[in-house]
Amino acid sequence: MSSLLMIALLAFAVSLDGLAVGLSYGLRRIYIPWSSALLIATCSALIFLIAMQFGSLIALALSESLAETIGGWIFIVLGGWIVFQLYRQGGEQEEVPQLKEEDGENAWIGVMKKPSTADIDHSGSIVGIEAVFLGVALSLDAFAAGVGAALLLVPPLPISAGIALTSIICLQLGVWLGRSVRGVRWIERWRFLPGLVLIMMGLWKI
Template sequence: MGQSLVTILAIALASNLDNAGVGIAYGVRGMGISWWANLIIAVISGLATLLSGWIGRVITRVLPPHLAAWLGAAALMAVGVWVLTAPWRERARRGRTPHNVVSRILRDPLAADFDRSQTISLGEATVLGLALAMNALVGGFDAGVVRIDIAWTAVAVAAASYVLLGMSAYLGRRFAAKAFGDRATVAAGTLLILIGLHQLW
């Protein structure tokens, strides 16, 4: 149980470190995230974790357990590498406008404020939540294939989403801590890779 708890907490943290970067960006620019907008984003992350965890659990009924565990670890590490290399890809794409909304928000969180009101509305919170739920999807899938409690993983991911986004927005407003936000993506990618490697051994 102790090891499962550590894995659940690690997945919750890795799934939401991008939220810290978004919160910092909003705080530095003075953008407001109300408690209910933050709650919507957290619920979407939790539901994404639950859905992908269920899919992972279904896969374990088809594949042998060791193969399913390797698949989950490979998915975590692949997404970790993708997240880790995001800053380099961003520099390579600089000047080009992404075609879809999710890509635009992931590159520039301020793009979620469609009406430029300096606050995140219900609709904007929903779109932002969907964009930020990408890491939660792979974390939930991994929890499903290694047969960790999916419900508790979803609760942990949602709670971490709410706390990290709210806390980092406050820190951004209070201290203009942009440097931390820039490092959040690298930290998230590294943690996802480490969780995957840990599962292989």
């Protein structure tokens, strides 16, 4: 698998959750300004880059073949976990709890658990610190992928830039679909794709 193809697939797999979150916001008429989308994407890229640096330190203690095998298994386990979580949820419709600013720390914990709750002040848009927390929440699953990517010797700067770009595209596309298109619930089925892509990439490398 070429480096360019791996970068494209990995960026897609890491960022697709943003499409589902954007869709949820669009259906509820919540707006994500481009400046906030850029902030969210920057958070995602930075966290992934930090994870890759951590993975690079681990790789120093391993042979190249062993590092590649471990990186592949990280992708497989992470992809399997994503698929399992979605399968366990089944077809149940997600309930979006109403968080309030006065909820304090509990509100931010709620955003980490459910990124679709990031509009804490109910302003109808995601701005400021809400965008930062949303960016972090969307990046939590990607941390393990970043470690695995480092073990597989994926170039850190190109993949981080790719994740930033695809994050913006997925978020804004999701919001647009939610606002503009009826009957878009079928997109929820595509949430299995990131997990499947990670599994296939892992199998390719072990």
